[in-house]
Amino acid sequence: MPQYTVKVKWGKELFPNVEVNTDEEPMLFKAQLFALTGVQPERQKVMLKGMTLKDEDWGNIKLKDEEDMPAEPIEKPIFVEDMNEAEIATALDLPAGLTNLGNTCYLNATVQCLKTVPPLREALKNFPGGFASVGGISLPSLGPAQCITASLRNLYEAMDKGASLRPIVLVQMMHLAFPRFAEKSEHGGFQQQDANECWTELVRMLQQKLPAEANPNAGENAPKPSSIIEQYFGGTFDTELKCVETEDEEPTKGKEDFLQLSCFISNDLKYMHSGLKNKLQEQLTKMSSTLGRDAVYTKTSKISRLPAYLTIQFVRFFYKENRATNAKILKDVKFPMEFDAYDLCTPELQAKLLPMREKFKALEDKKVEEAQRMRDKKEKGQNEPEENMKTESFCFPEDLGSNNSGYYRLQAVLTHRGRSSNSGHYVAWVRQKGNSWIKCDDETVSVVSNEEILKLSGGGEWHCAYVLLYGPKILEVPIETEEGSKAE
Incomplete structure (x- = not known):
């Protein structure tokens, strides 16, 4: 050879x-x-x-x-009149798009959404591994997690340079690791795949290779995550399983970890928050050691650890046997730009969240007062000096990667347009700065408004929200001098 x-x-x-x-x-x-x-x-x-x-x-x-x-x-050299949409997006300082290599929009949308998480980006930049053949080792033998993590790192670095890109290597690595993503249709092209499955598998690969950040403030009893994924995306449920058919059986308590929450869509569901709450109390049937037979149990779950970045999946697909396909629920389910997870949490966590929540409330009250004062000064022809601001940490000191307020801000939406998960089209919608949003439709990148994001809640043939990514709401406060007055 x-x-x-x-x-x-x-x-x-x-x-x-x-x-x-x-x-x-x-x-x-x-x-x-x-x-x-x-x-x-x-x-x-x-x-x-x-x-x-x-x-x-x-x-x-x-x-x-x-x-x-x-x-x-x-x-x-290239002139504006000769540019395509992707090249114009680069000239306007818009994010790089990703070329669809044949029904790979599910992967493109996932990559664009995850790119909005700064700690993940930083961990990838620091990842030292590669997959170029060294010493006679071929690419696949290095392991799927190694190859996928390295290829995503390189792809993000290339995307930072602008222009539309073809994610050839990442697609190849995903196909090698997960052969179902490489399945072809009767026409010879790649079949469409489920974006949430892709999201889950990609995150699982990163979980194996990206170590957690060191936390010098962590005590002996603090969580000890093994990866950046668990640290910033991972939450914990406290669960209680109680038999409803007898009082003689003691409830069973436990803990369950999660990387995303599921919002199941019923006929009467109108809001995402209600769908999440409904899932926290459910009934199931299992063998009762007390009764010696199957019995009905109530499982109650409460969140005891909130991650900084909260992933929520709308369970929009269900299997239809007569058509042998994953049919889609088109129902309109409203989701908020800012989400409060407080009432999904255990009483113990709620108590820990209160100090930061009170700071947010105090800041909002202060903004109302300052708005009135500024109106009064403008009427008198006076100007208010600009304040120097600082951001406060969104994590508990002993738990890096957690959320210490329960407040979240929407930063990415992955949508699906079509009737089934193995057809149609996926698109990423990501927050750029402030209230400015970007639509990443494969290689085509364009600016959209807040109003267009809220229209993604479903109810018709237009794009329906499938996976939401919420980031921590950041508290900004004025910098104060030692005497306690605002810095000029």
Whole structure:
């Protein structure tokens, strides 16, 4: 097998010991270069002794070990009138879009939503692993979690440089790790997949490879998460299981961890909050050791640990046997831009949330008073000096990655348009700054309003919210001097 070890020069960087197998298509080698440089394969210009490497074959290029192969992106001047929508988005400082590689919108939307979480982005930047073949190790043998984490890191780094990208390597790694995502239709193209399944599997891969942040304030009894995912996305339920058919059986108490909450949609459900509350008390049947038979139990759950980033799935799909498909519930279920999880929590957690909640309330009261004072000053022709503000931590000191107020702010929505989970189209809607939102429809990125986000609640053929991502509501307070007055 013609396999060589070459050195790749890219700008001022040198990548030694890059393995090349000339039995394979050059695109696989270019995918390795993408992993190393962040330059998309179609934008690469790989040269050796004056010859340019093609995409489909190696041509007359002859290799030998330790050959130097300069690689650089092709950069051509482009004018606004010649730009497509994705290039215009880059010029306007909009986020990079992702090309649909054939029913891969479910993955594109997931990637765009998760990109809004700063601690996750930081953990990926610090992830040292790679998947370029080293020492004869092929890509898949490094393990799916390693390959997926490294490819997502490289993809985000490339997206930060702007322009629409083709997520070739991440799609390949997901297909290798989860063959069902690589299933093809009778027409030969990739089948549509469920975006929430993709979200769950991608997060599970990251959970295995991204360690938790160290917390110097953690005490002996503080939570000890093993990964950044558990730290910032993971919550805990306190549960109680009580038999309703006898008083002689003591309730069973326990704890359950979660990475997302489920909102089940009934005929009379109108609001997301009600759907979440309904799920916290449910009935089930199990064997009773006291009665010696199956009996009805009530399971009550309360949240004892709120994560900083709360994922909520609307359970919109159910299996229809007569059609052998996951049919969709189109019902309109309203969701808020700001969400309060206080009444979903245990009494103990509620007590811990109160100090920060009181700070939020005091700030709101202060804003009302200041608004009135500013109106009075404007009438007198006076100007109010701008205040210097600081942000307070959204975590409990001993529990990094938690939410210490119960208040959340919507930061991403993943929607589905269509009638079943294995058809239709997925789109990500992400908050950019303040109340500015961006619609990420594969490679097409555009600005949308708050009102358009609220229209995603369902009720028709338009996009329906499927997965919501809430981040912590940040408290900003004026910086005060030592004497207690505001800083000028």
